[in-house]
Amino acid sequence: METIEKANILIEALPYIENFRGKIFVVKYGGNAMTDERLKHMVMEDLVFLKLVGINPVVVHGGGPEINDLLGKLGKKPKFVNGFRMTDKETMEVVEMVLTGKVNKEIVSYINRCGGKAIGLSGKDGGLVTADKDLSNGDLGLVGYVKSVNTEVIQLFIKEDYIPVISPVAIGEDGETYNINADTVAGEIAGSLGAEKLIMLTDVEGIYKDYGNKDSLISSLDIKTALDYVNEGVIDGGMIPKVLCCINAIKKGVKKTHITDGRIPHSMLLEIFTDSGIGTVIVR
């Protein structure tokens, strides 16, 4: 009797739900999980499921491809320096419009359609995130780092059972609008909220001890080892900033951070409702 098996599976989820009830999960949403319609749909369902069983997801999203798309239509050529987008004022306006006025609202209405109650925010709303010019990679224009996070609005939404969806745009004290890396914003918000988990949906399986060797996927590592790997070059390229965000979040009080393969269906639930998880966990 197949339905009984289904019931068994629901029951198996019990201890995980018990464990995480009332906790906050900050989810960095980007990559394939955002562009593939089927994966997208599953992410939305996963978010609504979490909320329904008493877990509080907070979403921070990126939106690179759509930004390039509009820039292209406007005849602006995206320029990158060491992988960072040169962001002049005109580009910033496009970035903000796409992230806050398009991607954010798409996610919001998708969640609502799946039975959740989502509200979209940018870092400007309710003074949520303030920024300052980030010069760590040279002068890239309106690229910022997080200067302060005011979680009052998020806490309000969580209490009233809304799912906050946040675009990584913030205001500086100089009145300028800044674009901040979405991973960074997710990490800082997770830290400020004292989140239980920071889950980064990426387009890789996780961190490999020996890149190229599929069997060397690291299931779990602590922040000391993670830093060593960064220094030794085991972790490199685009994975470095993600790992540093995780370490930063943990130092600020997040319990566990997950670098997860968003290309796997329901990867978020798998990370939560199985003991092993599917990607790489970084812990204290």
Place this chain on the structure above:
Amino acid sequence: METIEKANILIEALPYIENFRGKIFVVKYGGNAMTDERLKHMVMEDLVFLKLVGINPVVVHGGGPEINDLLGKLGKKPKFVNGFRMTDKETMEVVEMVLTGKVNKEIVSYINRCGGKAIGLSGKDGGLVTADKDLSNGDLGLVGYVKSVNTEVIQLFIKEDYIPVISPVAIGEDGETYNINADTVAGEIAGSLGAEKLIMLTDVEGIYKDYGNKDSLISSLDIKTALDYVNEGVIDGGMIPKVLCCINAIKKGVKKTHITDGRIPHSMLLEIFTDSGIGTVIVR
């Protein structure tokens, strides 16, 4: 990838959870589901699961076999008239001790061990249920019917996330202790609480149009038809009082009542998290 399938099943439960969140389910717990260790364990898990996903179960239990057991040890022969237990004062004392002091506490500590927070009550606690002598089947001694239900205590427990477990013993205005049929108590409490569902775990598949013919199991019937069936003899024997309890509960405001086969694993969840259910539903 089997775990993904599991996630899919969790997600499938979403609309049901959404639908029932914050609602009250009164569960009449008895029969095989109470004596078979494996089924018992599943019932406890199901109750804790319901609570965790925001549904409020209230348990009313019977305890016939254990009462007979102690009566036997005490050298008292159970006496029944038309299926009703003759309950003299000494028998009543045994009934109360077994139900309230043994069966009830077993259920309570079982739920607690499964991660729930249960509290046991008899109808005497907080004036929950008062009784009067039931003479409808002749003078059976201290057999009572429900005179009043005061749900204040139950509501308090629900609000504070406890699962109330209730034994069907009540006090009369005459100061006597009365034994009341557990189905009746479950139905009256469900009615007083305006419960969403009354689920009766029984040892039959449900109601048959043509008893003996397995294919004639009735999936759903309204109270008018149910009454007709009782009058026509389609429903007879021990099923009659159960059906009348359901009808009574519906008239008092319960949305749906389920006569369910408690011998099927997780029957309670199946009744809830599948569209068809497995037993017979009686609705307005």
Place this chain on the structure above:
Amino acid sequence: METIEKANILIEALPYIENFRGKIFVVKYGGNAMTDERLKHMVMEDLVFLKLVGINPVVVHGGGPEINDLLGKLGKKPKFVNGFRMTDKETMEVVEMVLTGKVNKEIVSYINRCGGKAIGLSGKDGGLVTADKDLSNGDLGLVGYVKSVNTEVIQLFIKEDYIPVISPVAIGEDGETYNINADTVAGEIAGSLGAEKLIMLTDVEGIYKDYGNKDSLISSLDIKTALDYVNEGVIDGGMIPKVLCCINAIKKGVKKTHITDGRIPHSMLLEIFTDSGIGTVIVR
């Protein structure tokens, strides 16, 4: 002694503040007051002032010129039919990005800089506004009318002392994004909130009995007369939909509606803190 006079003026405002404390004012923000930097600044100050003295402003904004601007850059020619914008899917995307991702956030961060606490919303957030296709002027594409307003989010913000800033974009049951006239949205939200006032900042002095004759400005008229004037052609052109919005809002419970000249500094305060006001008031 000039400062004493200032104190006198503060005191003069007392009875108005007393009268309006705790009430909701829905402000339709658009036109010159939105493009002229000096006027814009004053509107922001006025909003913060209202909130500080205990009045709850809710802002609904338009954004026509900036939409045309981006459409232009994208090489799309704005097309209008009887003054209504033909809105194909691509145009709608631009409309939404500009309104929600640019204009809305500018207002939000401006209010925050003036000492208020603003949060930007589109009709998609929290299911605030749903739309359906508006065919009353022929098929204009994704032009919608307001199908439902769910003020839960707005009420939450008001209670927590935020100023909600709303862009007139909504989602349809068909999953499509619709553009709705900002006046309409302001009127519907005012009605749903049972607002005390609906204040429309426009680029005219108000309604004239005899257009062209400056002395014929109508200070106050009731909805019956307003309708008569529409039928008689006294009110015509672009003023008609504004007047109909006001009438609609009043019918839904708004106490007073104001058609006010946003080109006058602090026009919003003048409308409130003087007995006569400066524009045209429409009342029941």
Place this chain on the structure above:
Amino acid sequence: METIEKANILIEALPYIENFRGKIFVVKYGGNAMTDERLKHMVMEDLVFLKLVGINPVVVHGGGPEINDLLGKLGKKPKFVNGFRMTDKETMEVVEMVLTGKVNKEIVSYINRCGGKAIGLSGKDGGLVTADKDLSNGDLGLVGYVKSVNTEVIQLFIKEDYIPVISPVAIGEDGETYNINADTVAGEIAGSLGAEKLIMLTDVEGIYKDYGNKDSLISSLDIKTALDYVNEGVIDGGMIPKVLCCINAIKKGVKKTHITDGRIPHSMLLEIFTDSGIGTVIVR
């Protein structure tokens, strides 16, 4: 005029009531006060009176005689080692049924009949008391000591104006049911609640300096002296564990503990509403 005198007596109680309002009194209820119908009635009235004037009684009861009674009927001979009951599994079942299913509910319904609102609990309800095997007197079977007290349920009841009535049965981590001495449970619960008073209703006048000499009744002693008396043999026999419970409770924060003669009518009120009291007080 006699009624005026009555009023005077009510007024005399004023300063005591003032002093104890909102405080918790844990009452160990046992002995004659539990078997003599007249005394029993008075205890119930006293409890309801306390609650009505704003004092919060919490009752812990014993039940030895009734346990022996049922054991006898079942042909089981009570076995004691150094005054402690050998408690095999079958005996434990009887102990629990009698305490929780008979004695407890009798008290509960008696209080309710006197106008109070009582709820019966065993240590199993809401995880109130957990136990571990007590080997301090050799292996007596399922005799336990208090491992933890979770006062959440009691606090909830106090807040909602219920009188909690607790039977000294608890669950162990091993899943076994344990019987614990009622004095011990009363002392531990008083300590965990930070009670104002622990009142032990006994069948003696109090502690005597010189047993046999009625004039040597000790009115008050501190815990140091009490311990000295135990060591010196002044306090001996069944009084020792009672005194140790009192000392333990005081160390955990109880203000005053009373060893009182429950055979005197309204002994509980006398202990409270007279300066001298009638038994022995142990204080820090």
Place this chain on the structure above:
Amino acid sequence: METIEKANILIEALPYIENFRGKIFVVKYGGNAMTDERLKHMVMEDLVFLKLVGINPVVVHGGGPEINDLLGKLGKKPKFVNGFRMTDKETMEVVEMVLTGKVNKEIVSYINRCGGKAIGLSGKDGGLVTADKDLSNGDLGLVGYVKSVNTEVIQLFIKEDYIPVISPVAIGEDGETYNINADTVAGEIAGSLGAEKLIMLTDVEGIYKDYGNKDSLISSLDIKTALDYVNEGVIDGGMIPKVLCCINAIKKGVKKTHITDGRIPHSMLLEIFTDSGIGTVIVR
């Protein structure tokens, strides 16, 4: 054993306390009970006792003799027309100062000294009582009748466990201060509060069927009979307005009104904690 008897008396009060918990008693305080030091002390104790056992007393006081005293010292001769004080502006000032600035504060600090928490109010505080000129006995100057009662302040005090003490002075819409008969104010406030009881402490035993015949004291009468007695002259003189106040209060929702002999010690308690009471009760 005398102390046991005392306990018995406390217990006897139980059903009365139960009955009246959370209810409001408005007490008109005047006459001998206000001037005799011993009686005064007992009234204060009674008020504090009521509050402690959960009953909410509200005091309205008179102060005739002390007013005359100060008027005398100021060389003003009290003038009365049909028993009503001619109250010119200067007299009114004296009345207010004595009632609000002397008598009221004496009562307040007396209650506080007895362990209660009292706050003094005149009808002017928080807009408690407004008045209009009472011309029913001719123009007596600033003698008023109650125009409106705003119980917001009283309710606030009751909720925070204060005993409100009210002097019968009120403000008119004309800005004048009015003196109102204390019986009237007590009756109106009792009515507005939906009080359980209005207790009038007077200098007579109650109402007599046959004045002069001590045996004809009426224990209880309904409002219809009371009105008949007024019309037939059975009730006359100064008793008439008191009886009319009682009738008025009952019509506005007060359950029972008492005309009680304040010269008897603890008369207030006797009225409450005995079945018969000592004076005359008027009921619907």
Place this chain on the structure above:
Amino acid sequence: METIEKANILIEALPYIENFRGKIFVVKYGGNAMTDERLKHMVMEDLVFLKLVGINPVVVHGGGPEINDLLGKLGKKPKFVNGFRMTDKETMEVVEMVLTGKVNKEIVSYINRCGGKAIGLSGKDGGLVTADKDLSNGDLGLVGYVKSVNTEVIQLFIKEDYIPVISPVAIGEDGETYNINADTVAGEIAGSLGAEKLIMLTDVEGIYKDYGNKDSLISSLDIKTALDYVNEGVIDGGMIPKVLCCINAIKKGVKKTHITDGRIPHSMLLEIFTDSGIGTVIVR
């Protein structure tokens, strides 16, 4: 356009209101501002304005002239020793009646007429202020100093949006009524409340460096300098106790104290809503 200027002035007040919202201002009300009808009216308006914009005024008043007036009518000659009133029992009675029964209620009803909600208190109400005999200037009879302040009542009123108006009369432990200097009471209450400001309305412009030289008005000084000035005689006479009250209040946690010219219209508002203020500010 004059009305626009008015709006500008309202807007100018914004940062001050923002700054002070939710804060407490204790106002010592006396002197000309209390006797001149026009100034009085303005003080009332100012108080209501403060409350309306979210600032919480607490008023402490004096009343010297009216006391002398009644004493005169009673043929009692006011006696002063070093500027302190000799207060025998009879005088004290007059002081209390005038302050609490006349002046206080006049202020209360005036505020109410201006649209505020005021409640009058003396130090006796709710145990607000207790006193002890002040012998620092010799035995002046019933002249007291503040022994304790219990702000519970004031906090309650503030929370419920009432303006408390307090007369400087208190009760001693000896049961005597004491008159306390109103400046002292204002300072102590401000300190106990942790007020933002203590504003003393006086009949001088402020403190002069060089009395007689109008240009030497000191705008601001810290408590060290203030003490030096007292010691050096720069501050002398009746200004000394006022300055000491300010210093005391600051030491107890008040942020700023103002000695202000109450003869200037709206002086209270000017002190608050202008940067410079008009009198002398004493700060830490």
